Amino acid sequence: RKExxxxxxxxxxxxxxxxxxxxxxSNSASQSFFWYRQDCRKEPKLLMSVxxxxxxxGRFTAQLNRASQYISLLIRDSKLxxxxxxxxxMNTGFQKLVFGTGTRLxxxx
Amino acid sequence: NAGVTQTPKFQVLKTGQSMTLxxxxxxxHEYMSWYRxxxxxxxxxxxxxxxxxxxxxxxxxNGYNVSxxxxxxxxxxxxxxxxSQTSVYFCASLGTAYEQYFGPGTRLTVT
Numbered sequence: 001r002k003e004x005x006x007x008x009x010x011x012x013x014x015x016x017x018x019x020x021x022x023x024x025x026s027n028s029a030s031q032s033f034f035w036y037r038q039d040c041r042k043e044p045k046l047l048m049s050v051x052x053x054x055x056x057x058g059r060f061t062a063q064l065n066r067a068s069q070y071i072s073l074l075i076r077d078s079k080l081x082x083x084x085x086x087x088x089x090m091n092t093g094f095q096k097l098v099f100g101t102g103t104r105l106x107x108x109x
Numbered sequence: 110n111a112g113v114t115q116t117p118k119f120q121v122l123k124t125g126q127s128m129t130l131x132x133x134x135x136x137x138h139e140y141m142s143w144y145r146x147x148x149x150x151x152x153x154x155x156x157x158x159x160x161x162x163x164x165x166x167x168x169x170x171n172g173y174n175v176s177x178x179x180x181x182x183x184x185x186x187x188x189x190x191x192x193s194q195t196s197v198y199f200c201a202s203l204g205t206a207y208e209q210y211f212g213p214g215t216r217l218t219v220t
Contacts, residue, residue, distance in 0.1 A: 032206070036209075046208050089209070096157070100151060101151035
């Protein structure tokens with residue numbers, strides 16, 4: 001089983017829709033969790049950290065479910081500019097991060 | 110701050126050639142790493158360093174060498190390029206809250 005698993009998508013949604021992605025992990029010792037955004041042919045960039053209490057930043061909400069070992073990202077009121085690949089990541093040991101393969105989101109007019 | 114910089118942006122090598130991918134950061138981060146990204150495989154860790162003079166292997170280290178003589182620089186050397194090393198290479202440095210800062214990447218093609 002992979003350490004981190006994501007549905008590759010693509011998720012096709014219209015502008016204004018709400019969309020959610022999950023990312024499951026197998027290492028129960030993981031302490032820090034993140035969502036990254038990667039545009040086509042660009043480097044990943046940190047979108048937000050995921051805290052035990054959840055984290056909200058504008059239209060984006062990230063949550064952690066330790067019991068079921070997954071993190072989620074909710075995007076409300078989708079914009080065309082949200083089209084990208086969303087990578088989850090978590091630390092699995094001393095300063096080492098493991099990334100998921102990414103979920104592709106396509107927002108259409 | 111320039112953040113993490115990488116050179117070159119693009120490179121084409123013939124099988125058997127060697128080269129060095131350059132990476133530098135100006136954020137005084139101790140931890141730096143190299144990843145390769147291939148379609149369907151995600152980001153895979155090649156080598157990492159927890160500080161000057163200290164390096165260690167990641168998930169896919171074969172065919173690559175690294176060194177860390179300064180905090181700022183972390184070059185990746187391909188010893189004898191193979192077509193299987195065709196990929197996009199990202200250098201990254203780690204902030205104090207485990208947030209990863211990536212360089213813009215090097216697109217390498219080995220023919």
